[in-house]
Amino acid sequence: MTLNRILDDPMITTEEFAQLARLSRRQIDRLRKIRSGGFPREFELGSGQSKHRRCPRFRLSEVRAWLETRALW
Numbered sequence: 001m002t003l004n005r006i007l008d009d010p011m012i013t014t015e016e017f018a019q020l021a022r023l024s025r026r027q028i029d030r031l032r033k034i035r036s037g038g039f040p041r042e043f044e045l046g047s048g049q050s051k052h053r054r055c056p057r058f059r060l061s062e063v064r065a066w067l068e069t070r071a072l073w
Contacts, residue, residue, distance in 0.1 A: 011043065011057035021067060032056070040066050 012020070017040075018028045031039060040062035045055050 010060045011045070012060050012063060014056055014058075017058050017063055020063060021070070038066055038069055 014028055014032075015025060018025045021028065023031075032042060040058045042056045042058060045057050
């Protein structure tokens with residue numbers, strides 16, 4: 001993956017993921033634990049407020065691709 005591709009693909013938070021998917025944050029957290037096939041990769045980024053706080057992020061393109069597969073369910 002090229003640097004431009006990485007920079008052009010924004011990262012979103014779990015809350016933003018939940019809004020896009022029209023699911024609750026709790027449902028997204030359950031899906032993260034199950035980690036079914038095709039579920040977007042999760043990147044752990046610090047929130048900047050505390051070194052102990054986790055702030056998972058997802059690539060927007062991967063979330064959109066996953067949402068498209070869900071539409072077929």
